[in-house]
Amino acid sequence: MLPIAIDVMSGDRGPGERIAGVVQAVRADPGLAVLLIGRPDEIGPHLHGLPEAIRQRIGAVAASQVIAMDTPPRAAIRGGRDSSMRVAINLVGERRAAACVSAGNTGALTAMAHYVLKTVAQIERAAIVSAIPSEAGHTLMLDLGANTRASEVQLLQFATMGAVVARELSGIAAPRIGLLNIGEEDIKGDDTVRAAHALLQQSSLNYIGFVEGDDIFSDRVDVVVTDGFTGNVALKTMEGLARMVSTRTRREFAAGFANRLAAWLARPSLRRLAQGLDPRRYNGACMVGLGGVVVKSHGQADATAFARAVELAATLGRGNLCAQVAQAFV
Amino acid sequence: MLPIAIDVMSGDRGPGERIAGVVQAVRADPGLAVLLIGRPDEIGPHLHGLPEAIRQRIGAVAASQVIAMDTPPRAAIRGGRDSSMRVAINLVGERRAAACVSAGNTGALTAMAHYVLKTVAQIERAAIVSAIPSEAGHTLMLDLGANTRASEVQLLQFATMGAVVARELSGIAAPRIGLLNIGEEDIKGDDTVRAAHALLQQSSLNYIGFVEGDDIFSDRVDVVVTDGFTGNVALKTMEGLARMVSTRTRREFAAGFANRLAAWLARPSLRRLAQGLDPRRYNGACMVGLGGVVVKSHGQADATAFARAVELAATLGRGNLCAQVAQAFV
Numbered sequence: 001m002l003p004i005a006i007d008v009m010s011g012d013r014g015p016g017e018r019i020a021g022v023v024q025a026v027r028a029d030p031g032l033a034v035l036l037i038g039r040p041d042e043i044g045p046h047l048h049g050l051p052e053a054i055r056q057r058i059g060a061v062a063a064s065q066v067i068a069m070d071t072p073p074r075a076a077i078r079g080g081r082d083s084s085m086r087v088a089i090n091l092v093g094e095r096r097a098a099a100c101v102s103a104g105n106t107g108a109l110t111a112m113a114h115y116v117l118k119t120v121a122q123i124e125r126a127a128i129v130s131a132i133p134s135e136a137g138h139t140l141m142l143d144l145g146a147n148t149r150a151s152e153v154q155l156l157q158f159a160t161m162g163a164v165v166a167r168e169l170s171g172i173a174a175p176r177i178g179l180l181n182i183g184e185e186d187i188k189g190d191d192t193v194r195a196a197h198a199l200l201q202q203s204s205l206n207y208i209g210f211v212e213g214d215d216i217f218s219d220r221v222d223v224v225v226t227d228g229f230t231g232n233v234a235l236k237t238m239e240g241l242a243r244m245v246s247t248r249t250r251r252e253f254a255a256g257f258a259n260r261l262a263a264w265l266a267r268p269s270l271r272r273l274a275q276g277l278d279p280r281r282y283n284g285a286c287m288v289g290l291g292g293v294v295v296k297s298h299g300q301a302d303a304t305a306f307a308r309a310v311e312l313a314a315t316l317g318r319g320n321l322c323a324q325v326a327q328a329f330v
Numbered sequence: 331m332l333p334i335a336i337d338v339m340s341g342d343r344g345p346g347e348r349i350a351g352v353v354q355a356v357r358a359d360p361g362l363a364v365l366l367i368g369r370p371d372e373i374g375p376h377l378h379g380l381p382e383a384i385r386q387r388i389g390a391v392a393a394s395q396v397i398a399m400d401t402p403p404r405a406a407i408r409g410g411r412d413s414s415m416r417v418a419i420n421l422v423g424e425r426r427a428a429a430c431v432s433a434g435n436t437g438a439l440t441a442m443a444h445y446v447l448k449t450v451a452q453i454e455r456a457a458i459v460s461a462i463p464s465e466a467g468h469t470l471m472l473d474l475g476a477n478t479r480a481s482e483v484q485l486l487q488f489a490t491m492g493a494v495v496a497r498e499l500s501g502i503a504a505p506r507i508g509l510l511n512i513g514e515e516d517i518k519g520d521d522t523v524r525a526a527h528a529l530l531q532q533s534s535l536n537y538i539g540f541v542e543g544d545d546i547f548s549d550r551v552d553v554v555v556t557d558g559f560t561g562n563v564a565l566k567t568m569e570g571l572a573r574m575v576s577t578r579t580r581r582e583f584a585a586g587f588a589n590r591l592a593a594w595l596a597r598p599s600l601r602r603l604a605q606g607l608d609p610r611r612y613n614g615a616c617m618v619g620l621g622g623v624v625v626k627s628h629g630q631a632d633a634t635a636f637a638r639a640v641e642l643a644a645t646l647g648r649g650n651l652c653a654q655v656a657q658a659f660v
Contacts, residue, residue: 107518135574145512148520182475182562188437190478190559213566217574229520230563232512233556236543237564238571244465244547245575248606252599259596266592269582276578 001031003059004313005097009038009066009084010104012299018103019046021306025314026057028307032314033057035097038084039064063087067104069299073111085109089116092292098317099293101284101309103301109294110146110287117290120322121329125150126289127158127228128296129165132238133276136219140166140175144285145232152195155179155225156203157329161288162223163205164324169315172222178211180226180234196225242277249273284309286316288325293317331361333389334643335427339368339396339414340434342629348433349376351636355644356387358637362644363387365427368414369394393417397434399629403441415439419446422622428647429623431614431639433631439624440476440617447620450652451659455480456619457488457558458626459495462568463606466549470496470505474615475562482525485509485555486533487659491618492553493535494654499645502552508541510556510564526555572607579603614639616646618655623647 006022008015015038026032036043040062047058065083067076080086085104091097093116102109110126119126127143142162143150150158159177166175179197181189188210189197200207211221213234226234253263253270263270283305287294293316297309336352338345345368356362366373370392377388395413397406410416415434421427423446432439440456449456457473472492473480480488489507496505509527511519518540519527530537541551543564556564583593583600593600613635617624623646627639 107513133574135577148512180563182478182559182566183437213563213568214570214573216567217570226563229512230560233510233543233560233564234567236512237546237567238543240544240547241568241571242575243544244463245572245603245607247465248603252603253596255599259599262592262596262599265588265595266583269585269589269592273575273578273582277575 001314001318002096002098003033003035004310004317005035005037005061005088005091005100006310007038007084007088007100007102007104008036008043009063010102011297011301012069013302015042016046017303018301018306019043020303021301022058022310023050023054024303024307025310026054029311029314033059034310035059035061035091037061037063037088038066061087061091067108069105071105071108073107076108077111077115080108080112086112086116089113089294092294093117099295099313101295101297101313103297103299103306103309105299106145106296109296113287113290113294117292117294119289120291120326123157123161123289123329124154126287127161128285129162129288130285131282132216133282134217134219139216139221139224140170141216141224141226141231141235142288143226143228143231144235145228146287147228149229150192150227152192152199155192155196155227156199157289159200159203159205159207159223159225160328161325162225164328165286165288165321166222168319168321168324170222174206175222176220177205177207177223177225178209178215178221180224180230181210181212183210183212246274246277282308284312286312288321291322293321331644331648332426332428333363333365334640334647335365335367335391335418335421335430336640337368337414337418337430337432337434338366338373339393340432341627341631342399343632345372346376347633348631348636349373350633351631352388352640353380353384354633354637355640356384359641359644363389364640365389365391365421367391367393367418368396391417391421397438399435401435401438403437406438407441407445410438416442416446419443419624422624423447429625429643431625431627431643433627433629433636433639435629436475436626439626443617443620443624447622447624449619450621450656453487453491453619453659454484456617457491458615459492459618460615461612462546463612464547464549469546469551469554470500471546471554471556471561471565472618473556473558473561474565475558476617477558479559480522480557482522482529485522485526485557486529487619489530489533489535489537489553489555490658491655492555494658495616495618495651496552498649498651498654500552504536505552506550507535507537507553507555508539508545508551510554510560511540511542513540513542576604576607612638614642616642618651621652623651
């Protein structure tokens, strides 16, 4: 496999955190080689003292600029030609990297990825797809914020792409597709959602109809389709609720002798519960519909979380996602 | 206080469940009188054997029809003139009830409430507002599904109404208002959200700017404003995640001796955690912006949850919400 290009400069934390995550991923996967993109003087110090076997699979490509978390998309394209984000995407476009990863700002990443890699087949816009933990394992959901609103045709395209990802990543032959709405009856929702519903009913997809927010966690559906505004709000809402529950649980079990003893007795269970809610374990969303693989990490990702995003890029880089997506639109 | 009119016929469960909830609420509040609306033969049997002191505060008004959970709004208005939902709303309109409660279908309830009670002042559309548990206590959120999309003017009106509810229900003098978006920068979001942002910045409200889904649970904001589609999806997403976490926690603590012992030791904490996540404790959303108080219960509410909705209606019925809302638009 070609190396994975990694924008180590962009994100809410310092590059050291992300480089530590890359090293974790490289250690865990003997077939993985990476290219760290960014300012050499900010990358070099974090690579000192690594064993040679690891070090030789970590290359570097210089990029002088960093796209800030609040840079508008157009400014990023115009003014960021030598940014770590842009250089990482370029390497994918030039077939010198199998995939790229960035924890940078979603708007800039989406705009640059569209600009450099272009959408494949007749796809109008790429979408961000990720796995959400559910009762049965996980549910794929898209779009999580590559776009704000989506037309009915774009929603149909998201559904088609989501089905390909479910086949490729989860091995589901005929994934069940649901369209997110505020009720399950045909009369509910706005015009766009109802028009997309009609298109999906006529499609060859395994479309199960409207689903609601709570169905994301159920065993009813494999792929939940929505526009990027609604998807992003739902994702952030989950993150916020999960964080609140974790904080409350820790607080309860830390207070008083009986609770601390209980926490000690139940520590494997509490660890499993905490992991099931830990957004770091689900870090890494894939931008789908482009002529190359782009993985979006959470901006606040720590080393452990960023390693997950690098692993996802490696998995997708080894596969054939772009060709499969293009195939689905023939 | 005038009695509270209760549509006991509409909802996913049988009327017995809701009547049991009403009885709970009447027992708990000596100043509360209610009118049960529905088919006498389906209500009567559930009132047998009640103590006279309770029984005398429970009146009944006959209504021959029940609006089904999938009846379209217009059909409900046209064909449901003697439905339990309509009769309950009419009693509010005729000032024979201080408020009404229904667990019936949101679309029909919203349409009928607008038709009978009308919006006050220059309010275009009423919104559904509810308290969401947060780290600091709770956050109010609206619209949770009275409408699908909202214009920038409607979003500003929702913000104004939300501020009144926060003052009336939570006693906050200058509630912090946030507009739900997919990023905190001014460049994010669609045209409507950006236009609403500009209107809110010019308003006299204590507007803190854009907030994201995870902020709902933080201590940053008192009132989160969004359109009914996004709000309803976020609400249902929370419900689904909370249910999954509860199920997983129960499963973990039921398996193995150490876990069962831990669960026994930590039972007050586990109970507090479960209650904090229990949507039944937060049942009851208020439709705000109309010339009368309408409380919407979750369709699947059991007796305990329905009692919460009745209590909310009593609290609002004792207050002066409609006049306060109208006042805010003068």
